[in-house]
Amino acid sequence: MSLSRTTATARRVLRQLSHDRRTVALLLLVPVFLLTLLYYVYDSDPGAFDFIGSSLLGIFPMITMFLVTSIATLRERTQGTLERLLVMPLGKGDLIAGYALAFGVFAVLQASVATGVALWFLDLDVQGSPWLLLVVALLNALLGTALGLFVSAFAASEFQAVQFLPAIIFPQLLLCGLFAPRESMQPVLEYASNVLPMSYSVDGMNEVLRSSEITGDYVRDLIIVAGVALGVLTLGAATLRRRTA
Numbered sequence: 001m002s003l004s005r006t007t008a009t010a011r012r013v014l015r016q017l018s019h020d021r022r023t024v025a026l027l028l029l030v031p032v033f034l035l036t037l038l039y040y041v042y043d044s045d046p047g048a049f050d051f052i053g054s055s056l057l058g059i060f061p062m063i064t065m066f067l068v069t070s071i072a073t074l075r076e077r078t079q080g081t082l083e084r085l086l087v088m089p090l091g092k093g094d095l096i097a098g099y100a101l102a103f104g105v106f107a108v109l110q111a112s113v114a115t116g117v118a119l120w121f122l123d124l125d126v127q128g129s130p131w132l133l134l135v136v137a138l139l140n141a142l143l144g145t146a147l148g149l150f151v152s153a154f155a156a157s158e159f160q161a162v163q164f165l166p167a168i169i170f171p172q173l174l175l176c177g178l179f180a181p182r183e184s185m186q187p188v189l190e191y192a193s194n195v196l197p198m199s200y201s202v203d204g205m206n207e208v209l210r211s212s213e214i215t216g217d218y219v220r221d222l223i224i225v226a227g228v229a230l231g232v233l234t235l236g237a238a239t240l241r242r243r244t245a
Contacts, residue, residue: 009098069148
């Protein structure tokens with residue numbers, strides 16, 4: 001891998017994304033709007049908003065980055081951009097790392113804006129440091145980016161890329177402990193939830209919600225989410241191949 005090639009790829013992707021106002025709005029404004037809507041839904045029960053809102057600060061980045069990354073990467077494939085890049089002296093690792101870096105910049109902005117609004121405007125009450133929330137949100141955004149890059153290799157159209165959302169994200173959303181405690185689920189569902197990365201994202205957010213200290217469980221959750229993200233990025237580089245539309 002080459003740092004100069006990776007950063008050049010990242011700059012190109014950032015330029016393209018910055019010119020797409022709808023994508024920028026999806027990344028930065030939609031999570032804020034949904035959190036604000038949730039705040040008023042639970043206006044009479046602040047405790048419920050604290051629990052669900054803190055969890056969604058980790059879930060929203062994963063979902064939005066998955067959507068944007070899978071569609072943007074697939075567009076590069078179908079428009080022939082990927083073909084032209086792969087005939088250049090640009091390694092697969094450089095390409096994947098460049099995409100991850102570019103989307104990571106937007107992930108930082110998204111997580112920072114959503115976390116700031118939740119804490120300072122929506123009165124989200126957490127015991128731990130806001131920076132700990134931000135770290136989990138960023139790792140979730142990286143995981144969403146990695147999943148989006150990976151599934152783009154198996155989609156032939158943007159519509160097919162979107163179809164991966166209910167297959168990959170929704171089961172994790174249902175089993176992550178947001179709607180019901182994981183230990184109260186049927187054993188097979190509990191076992192499934194134990195291998196899904198979103199479960200550990202929600203657990204990490206809950207640790208910040210309950211504890212003012214950095215706990216061992218919080219560190220464990222971060223390591224698992226980061227490890228899965230890096231593993232999926234590696235798979236994305238392995239499955240990257242030339243393909244014409």
